[in-house]
Amino acid sequence: MKTTKNRWFIALSAIAIHLSIGAAYAYSVYTYPISEAMGWSPTQVTIAFTIMMALAGSSAALFGKFVERNGPRKSAMLAAVLFGLGQAGSGIAIAIGSLPLFLLTYGLASGLGLGIGYISPVSTLVKWFPDRRGLATGMAVLGFGAGALITAPVAANLMATIGITNTFYLLGSCYFILMMLGASYIAPPEEGWMPASMKKDIASGKKIIKKDLQQLTSKEAVKTKRFWMLWTMMLINTTAGIMMISVASPMAQEVVGLSAAAAATLVGIMGIFNGGGRLGWATLSDYIGRPTVFIIFFSIQIIAFLTLPFITSIIMFQILILLVVSCYGGGFSNLPAFVGDLFGTKQLGAIHGYLLTTWSLGGVFGPMIVSQIKERTDSYIPVFYVFLALILFAFIISIMMKLDIKKSEKALQEKQKHAVS
Secondary structure: OOOOOOOOHHHHHHHHHHHHHHHHHOOOHHHHHHHHHHHHOOOHHHHHHHHHHHHHHHHEEEEOHHHHOOOOHHHHHHHHHHHHHHHHHHHHHHHHOOOOHHHHHHHHHHHHHHHHHHHHHHHHHHHOOOOHHHHHHHHHHHHHHHHHHHHHHHHHHHHEEEHHHHHHHHHHHHHHHHHHHHHOOOOOOOOOOHHHHHHHHOOOOOOOOOOOOOOOOOHHHHOOOOHHHHHHHHHHHHHHHHHHHHHHHHHHHHHHHOHHHHHHHHHHHHHHHHOOOOOOOHHHHHOOHHHHHHHHHHHHHHHHHHHHHHHHOOOOOOOHHHHHHHHHHHHHHHHHHHHHHHHHOOOHHHHHHHHHHHHHHHHHHHHHHHHHHHHHHOOHHHHHHHHHHHHHHHHHHHHHEEEHHHHHHHHHHHHHHHHHH
């Protein structure tokens, strides 16, 4: 069967799905309005977000094989049902004043939809963009980052005009429609499909196909040292990024005396760097390679955590924080392409899902480490040194990963030479 779908529309479909589920990061706009309207404490309201985030990474791992088995369309449709119902169902929970139902709808249903929806389009995108894996996954994950930027002001205005319950009904319906539209178009290409420009470049000798190191199942991949090296790198990069996101405002106010208003502006700009870093770093990785990009991530963060304790310049302090956040976003966008490079596209969705457990763990460890250190020392300065040690460890692993990949590529080339002769 001839492929008739347009790969850029496939990318737009993936963005539509990620844009919808990315709305989850705008949760803070609901906290106080719900707390005031329902009489629930902000802590009780935040439990729903905690459940959702914990499920996001773990459900991506649990349902990875389901996505591979059933394909991106069915998986994304299931995600649309779960996420849309979870959001709209939150409106019912608010209407009847039930906190347990709110935790089940916003926390459990939306969290499951978020995890499945996140990985559903990724392996398909990688197959449609064999020439630009980084750009393709970067576009989708940028959509995820942009979801909160769009939803936060929209949800705030809607709550002020039509109320909290109706806001959840309306937004839940919109997410469902947008995700279903994306799911209805998304489909994998034929085996070995390549864009015409890539075929032309290969025929003229202008481009050489860089083969994936291996074609492994998820079961085989988790038994390799490369999987665990990448898992460790992602865990540390994610933990550092979430730590910075969770305390950026109070940290900047305390360490360099940033005003509360300026700190709020910094948090908004961090969202842009988080999203922009996803696209920028992923696009760059197509030219310099995924292993090199991760080495750059950790090099930047070593410099940042080494100098942050001594910086008095407000501008420089903010620049370093923004760079760390861009590396956090870049880690997520580079991950699917890196998985393809190392383990092939046979079960990319399932392997990607397993690696996303670092998302859930980083979401717990980052805020926990920083809050414990601040509580015991009454200062943010020791936090920088703890993360400096973690980043140094990740940097060493990233160097080892690059050397290991080079060694394998050399062995693969030798094997091909012998096969030809």
